[in-house]
Amino acid sequence: MSEQLAEGVIELLRQRGLRMTPQRRVIVSEIMRTQGHISPTALARRVQGELPGVNASTIYRTLSVLEEAGVLAHAHLEGGAEYHRAEDAGHVHLACSRCGAEDDLSLDEADALQQLIEQHHGFLPDLTHFAISGLCAECRRELSAG
Amino acid sequence: MSEQLAEGVIELLRQRGLRMTPQRRVIVSEIMRTQGHISPTALARRVQGELPGVNASTIYRTLSVLEEAGVLAHAHLEGGAEYHRAEDAGHVHLACSRCGAEDDLSLDEADALQQLIEQHHGFLPDLTHFAISGLCAECRRELSAG
DNA sequence: GTATATGCAAAGGTTTTGCACAGCC
DNA sequence: GGCTGTGCAAAACCTTTGCATATAC
16 A cells, blocks of 8 residues: 555656656655654665665655655654654644653544634644644553552 | 742752852843743853853753753744743644744633543643644635735 | 862764766656 | 756754863852
């Protein structure tokens, strides 16, 4: 399935007049097979594992290209910026500041939050762009118990 | 008023056995008079304007000390980490990705959001830790008009 | 006097950029 | 063949750290 995703992206880049190099192929295929988010550094490691010698600057430049093409988007998590597939939008990220656990809000929940913010400010939030930090249920229990 | 805040902080640091140097005095006074958030770099500029020669590492170390003492907290905005007074908690930050405008949710609104998230996951969010990105009302209008 | 805070310099990490060369179309 | 993409190296940031010195208490 991610193979097909990668194919589609390659097609789209072609249509935009962009060139498909071996590096781009590997980068696209890696990031399209990634569930959720990945940092540029982590992506670089994976890509270099598959095609040694790919330079970090190529990773960054390709990520920009893909973001401009609407294929990717980035979000801010505790550790910095991470990239995810644009079609994976709606993933509102919950990150536990104590144990690092990660969870996502459902689309319905995200909608409810969005409407709440929208009503009071006319502000249209993109809740996917920043994570939501806090304490997961388990850590809350442990803290109140201990 | 911010003078009194700074006094209180200095008192608190004293009680903790921390020393009050001229550098710390200026840093504390600058950050206590700051409404909202400020980046370490921006703070450094201000402090150095008032007391030339203060090293950046002193700024960072003092920010850490103040955060550990519970006086400050940091939040993640588009441009990176920024510090704000801990008592200014509850400031949920709305940042327009188009024009850069900034706004805050009211405490009631923040509570409503928090409860919504809490109900569905047992996750206790700290909505102040990351900003909420999106489009402000004005930019939405301009975009739909243009 | 002693423990702590500072300045300085260096290192660390991530991301960007200029440039010559390679390679896609 | 021409233009785009890549690697390399350097730079630009931001932040941290080790160490000698200065200084608050």
